[in-house]
Amino acid sequence: MLYGASPFLYDTAQMLGLKPVMTLRSQLIGVQDLDIDESVGYGATYTATRPHRIGVVACGYADGYPRLAPAGTPVLVCGKIVPMAGRVSMDMLTVDLTDVPEAQVGSPVVLWGEGLPVDDVATAASTVGYELLCALAPRVTTVVSSVGTVDLEL
Numbered sequence: 255m256l257y258g259a260s261p262f263l264y265d266t267a268q269m270l271g272l273k274p275v276m277t278l279r280s281q282l283i284g285v286q287d288l289d290i291d292e293s294v295g296y297g298a299t300y301t302a303t304r305p306h307r308i309g310v311v312a313c314g315y316a317d318g319y320p321r322l323a324p325a326g327t328p329v330l331v332c333g334k335i336v337p338m339a340g341r342v343s344m345d346m347l348t349v350d351l352t353d354v355p356e357a358q359v360g361s362p363v364v365l366w367g368e369g370l371p372v373d374d375v376a377t378a379a380s381t382v383g384y385e386l387l388c389a390l391a392p393r394v395t396t397v398v399s400s401v402g403t404v405d406l407e408l
Contacts, residue, residue: 259372259383267371267383276387277367278319278394282331282359284310285351294348295340300325307351309336311363314345318390319365320379323347327378330364332357 258274260267267274288294288302309331315321319342327338329349339350351357366372372383379386 257372257383257387259376259387261382261384263382267373274367274371276372278313278365278390279367280311280313280363280365282309282357282361282363283312283346285357285359286310293340295325296343297341300340300348307355307357308339309349309351309354309357309361309363311347311349311365312345313363313365314343314347316344316391317394318386319347320375320381320386320389323375323379328370328374330370332361333369335370 255261255270255272257276258267258272260270260272262270286308287305288308289305290302293299293301294308311329313319321342323338323342325337325339325341328335329338329347330336331349331351331354334354336349336351336354339348364370366375366383366386372386376383376386
């Protein structure tokens, strides 16, 4: 609860009046167009059913992001929730940028925290927020703000 995540299965942080104090941030390091029947990710598990843009985010399971998070897991890009596309890889993951035309290389990404509850990401990955908060790798840079919140940047 200290990090603004719910320790309970059916009570969300919002229901408990909790606010996130840890935000895992990154950025887009690539943007590609994907045509019908083209695939991305390990094992080519995500195959496009329509032409759209895919963003590559600098964050993966080596950073502590849940390796088993499925396609569709929420990610915040330019302040908008988008679905993850494909599997999480060691150092990056991909997202569907269809609804974020302004997204480009360098655009801000929130993996959880401010604007995207860690519990939402944990639920999508079939785990609990506490596990995600504890799984961050030492290579993730920690920045403590003046008001005591923790920002993690990749």
